[in-house]
Amino acid sequence: MSAPEEVSQVFDTVLVLDFGSQYSHLITRRLREFNVYAEMLPCTQKIKDLTWKPKGIILSGGPYSVFAEDAPHVDHDIFDLGVPILGICYGMQELAWINGKGVARGDKREYGPAVINVEDKTSPLFKDVDNSTVWMSHHDKLSSLPTGFKTIATSTNSPFAAIGHAEKPIFGLQFHPEVTHSVQGKFLLRNFAIDICKCKNDWSMENFIDTEISRIRALVGPTAEVIGAVSGGVDSTVAAKLMTEAIGDRFHAILVDNGVLRLNEAANVKKTLTEGLGIDLTVIDASEEFLGKLKGITDPEKKRKIIGHTFIHVFEREAAKIKPSHEGEEIEFLLQGTLYPDVIESISFKGPSQTIKTHHNVGGLLDDMKLKLIEPLRELFKDEVRHLGELLGISHDLVWRHPFPGPGIAIRVLGEVTKEQVEIARKADHIYIEEIKKFGLYEKISQAFACLLPVKTVGVMGDQRVYEQVIALRAIETIDFMTADWFVFEAKFLKHVSSRIVNEVDGVARVVYDITSKPPATVEWE
Numbered sequence: 001m002s003a004p005e006e007v008s009q010v011f012d013t014v015l016v017l018d019f020g021s022q023y024s025h026l027i028t029r030r031l032r033e034f035n036v037y038a039e040m041l042p043c044t045q046k047i048k049d050l051t052w053k054p055k056g057i058i059l060s061g062g063p064y065s066v067f068a069e070d071a072p073h074v075d076h077d078i079f080d081l082g083v084p085i086l087g088i089c090y091g092m093q094e095l096a097w098i099n100g101k102g103v104a105r106g107d108k109r110e111y112g113p114a115v116i117n118v119e120d121k122t123s124p125l126f127k128d129v130d131n132s133t134v135w136m137s138h139h140d141k142l143s144s145l146p147t148g149f150k151t152i153a154t155s156t157n158s159p160f161a162a163i164g165h166a167e168k169p170i171f172g173l174q175f176h177p178e179v180t181h182s183v184q185g186k187f188l189l190r191n192f193a194i195d196i197c198k199c200k201n202d203w204s205m206e207n208f209i210d211t212e213i214s215r216i217r218a219l220v221g222p223t224a225e226v227i228g229a230v231s232g233g234v235d236s237t238v239a240a241k242l243m244t245e246a247i248g249d250r251f252h253a254i255l256v257d258n259g260v261l262r263l264n265e266a267a268n269v270k271k272t273l274t275e276g277l278g279i280d281l282t283v284i285d286a287s288e289e290f291l292g293k294l295k296g297i298t299d300p301e302k303k304r305k306i307i308g309h310t311f312i313h314v315f316e317r318e319a320a321k322i323k324p325s326h327e328g329e330e331i332e333f334l335l336q337g338t339l340y341p342d343v344i345e346s347i348s349f350k351g352p353s354q355t356i357k358t359h360h361n362v363g364g365l366l367d368d369m370k371l372k373l374i375e376p377l378r379e380l381f382k383d384e385v386r387h388l389g390e391l392l393g394i395s396h397d398l399v400w401r402h403p404f405p406g407p408g409i410a411i412r413v414l415g416e417v418t419k420e421q422v423e424i425a426r427k428a429d430h431i432y433i434e435e436i437k438k439f440g441l442y443e444k445i446s447q448a449f450a451c452l453l454p455v456k457t458v459g460v461m462g463d464q465r466v467y468e469q470v471i472a473l474r475a476i477e478t479i480d481f482m483t484a485d486w487f488v489f490e491a492k493f494l495k496h497v498s499s500r501i502v503n504e505v506d507g508v509a510r511v512v513y514d515i516t517s518k519p520p521a522t523v524e525w526e
Contacts, residue, residue, distance in 0.1 A: 007379050008052045010211050011037040012199040014192075015054035019043045019062030019072055019090050022519060023137075025344055025482040026178040027058055027088070029381060030186050035201035036193045039379070040344060047077035056084040056197030059091025061176060065105070065140050066090065066097040073097075084169035084196045086125075089138055092163070092172030095146060102144035106157070109139040113181060116153045116161045123152045123164055125171050127191045134161075135181035141174060169196050205388045209242070212376050216246040219374065220333060226374065227319045228253040228335035229311070230281065231261075232269030233404045235337030235377060238389040240279050242376050243335055245392065251335070252322050253279050256314050258307065259287030260408035260422055263430040272398060282322075286314050294410060294417040298454075300526030303417065307407045316370055334371035338378050339385060341481045381480045402433075402447045403481070411526040415454030420507075425452040427505045428471045435497050436475070445487050448475035450501075451514075451525045459502075459509030468509035471501055476523055484518040 007013075014031055018024040018040050031038040043059070057078050064071045074094055078085060087095040093103045114136045118126050134155075142160040145151065152171070153162035163172045171192070177185030193199045220226060226243055230236040230253045243251045253273060257266045266283050273279040293306050312334075319331040377385055382403070389399040405411055412429070413421045429450040436442050453470040460466065473494075478484035498511040514521075 007037065007208075007211070008039050008054075011203050011207075012055045012197075013052065014038040014056045014058060014197060014199060015050075016040040016058045016060060017043045017045060017074060017078075017091075018060050019064070019094070021061035021063070021089065021176075022483070023176050023178050024060040025341070025480065027060060027189070028340075029480055030178050030189050031193050032203060032381070032384070033186070034190050034193060035203045036199045037203040037379075038193075043072050043074055045075065047075050047081065053081065054083060055199045056086070056193065057081070058192070059085070059087040059094055061089030061091060061137065064090065066093045066103050067101070067140075084192065085171070086192050087170075087172040088178070089174060089176060092174055093140055093142065095170065095172050096142050096149075096163075099146035099148060100144065102142055102146060103140055104143040106139055106141045110136040110141075110157045111138075112136060114155045114157065114161075114175065116155045116175070118153045118162075120150065120152045120164070123162075123171075124169075124196055125164060125188055125191050126152060126162070127187075127195060129184045129187050129191070132183045133181070134175035134177070134183070134185065135179045136175050138174060146172075171196075205384060205391055208380075208384075208388065209245075209391060212242065213246045216243065216374070216376060220247055220250070223250075224332040225250045225252065225322075225330060226333040226335055227315060227322065227331050227371065228279075229315065229337070230255050230269070230273065230279075231337075231404060231406070232265060232272065232401075233337070234382075234389055234394075234399055234401050235339055235385060235403070237273065237277070237337075237394060237398060238385050238392065239335055239337040239375075239377050240273065241277055241389070241392045241394060243374075244277075244279055249280065251280065252331075253281040254315065254318055255281060255283045256311060256318075257283060257285045257287050258290040258311070258408060258410075259419070260290065260307075260410040260413075260417065262404065262409070263426050276395065276398075282318070284314060284318055286310075289314070290410075291417065291419055291422075296416060298415050300411055303410050303526070304407050307410060311406070312371075319371065332372055333374045336373060336375050338375040340379055340381050343378060344482065383479060400443055402442075402445070402449075405524060411524055412449060412451045414451060414525060421452055424469065424505055424507045425450060425471075428452070428501045428508060431500050431504060432473055432497055435493070435500065439493055441487075441489075441493075444477075445475045446478045446481070446484065447523060448473070448487070450474075457510045461509070466509050468507050470510045470512060471505070471508050472512050472514055472525070473497070474514040474523070474525070476518065478518070478523075481523065482518075484523055486515045486517055489513070 016027050028038040028040050113133050117131050149163045152164050155161040158174045161174045177188040228240045230240050240253050273281045386399050409425050410417045413425050432450045451472040456467050475487035476484040
């Protein structure tokens with residue numbers, strides 16, 4: 001059987017090189033909306049190390065000045081590939097810096113809407129694009145045209161709002177076409193990917209299923225077995241179902257009850273996956289083991305690492321107990337439901353990117369792990385996974401279930417994680433989600449949960465003064481979980497939920513609601 005092919009080797013792919021912009025992931029999302037596959041890698045990526053050739057390259061924006069001593073710069077080998085290149089904001093300035101260094105600090109920072117005037121209507125990048133409002137976010141700007149380039153569009157503050165090479169398919173935009181504030185921005189990206197790069201727009205979940213099942217079969221081979229990490233969430237469930245479709249009874253799912261799951265989670269997951277989806281599932285109660293190792297730990301990164309490491313130890317231990325389905329087979333692989341946003345946020349390299357937090361299914365794995373990792377959803381965003389789940393016949397309620405982090409309630413109990421603290425957070429969260437469903441709001445919200453804060457506050461209950469803890473509620477709206485806005489509840493809903501939690505959950509005296517967007521905050525509190 002031939003070696004497994006990467007997604008970028010099967011589908012025409014646009015490579016997005018990330019210079020640290022908060023909008024970089026949106027470039028990838030916009031291209032996929034046109035059914036063009038795009039993959040994002042750090043701007044430090046060496047072209048010689050790629051195992052595939054992109055159809056085009058996009059240089060993202062970033063928070064640096066190209067003329068700064070420690071500024072990140074792209075591998076110049078990109079210009080030897082002979083593929084179209086588009087620079088956005090910092091990416092455009094990078095192109096200019098490489099071709100004449102005509103970049104300088106502007107007299108004023110330009111942040112917000114601006115109107116561009118299209119000067120060259122023959123440019124293929126601006127096909128069907130007129131004068132329109134775009135989103136600017138820069139202080140530096142071009143002081144002169146780079147060698148070999150011409151002006152395509154201007155704005156009041158940016159005489160070089162868009163540029164293009166006179167002979168080569170290389171373009172630059174001072175504004176951000178990937179954000180919705182740029183009214184016709186998505187058409188620019190479409191023109192670049194489809195018309196200029198000549199990408200086939202055949203990226204779809206229907207095609208992905210066939211491609212990924214073939215890839216899994218080639219990777220696993222005809223005899224090896226796979227053990228699956230499942231939680232009952234949409235990501236791990238879709239991954240488990242896809243694996244079952246690919247290799248049948250050679251896939252064994254395990255749910256580890258780590259003591260920080262949701263209320264009645266283990267029992268509910270077992271029923272859903274075994275009876276509803278025909279997945280071979282074993283439930284392991286390791287709650288005491290996890291909670292014991294978390295004793296006295298308050299640092300969120302340490303919590304994640306401990307849970308990640310313990311998780312792998314438990315899996316390896318249980319994998320050794322599983323009797324192979326067929327003689328001569330053995331457990332070789334570990335399945336995880338890692339998604340693309342997990343990968344993006346966990347990238348850390350010298351330069352523009354910082355690690356926001358270590359994801360349980362990306363950064364918590366052991367270096368000496370015996371099992372080989374297999375992540376069939378690694379290239380997908382959440383909305384793509386939901387669509388994939390529906391195509392695989394998974395129920396609507398499960399597919400649209402809110403995400404639940406690998407470290408579970410351990411990162412929703414701020415401070416030390418104890419059995420008693422988990423129980424408080426678990427009960428409050430159950431009431432909160434129950435009421436969201438009763439009010440018909442569940443599918444309007446992307447993720448909602450309750451956090452237990454490590455502070456106490458004065459209250460009055462039954463004519464007595466109490467000094468008990470605080471529950472913080474969070475609910476967000478998002479498409480890709482890379483950016484998010486807080487959900488606006490009606491006051492009567494919050495009043496009702498607060499009353500239920502304070503009255504029904506022992507140890508809670510106060511309830512607050514988190515109204516912080518992402519960024520600057522992350523979705524989870526830890």
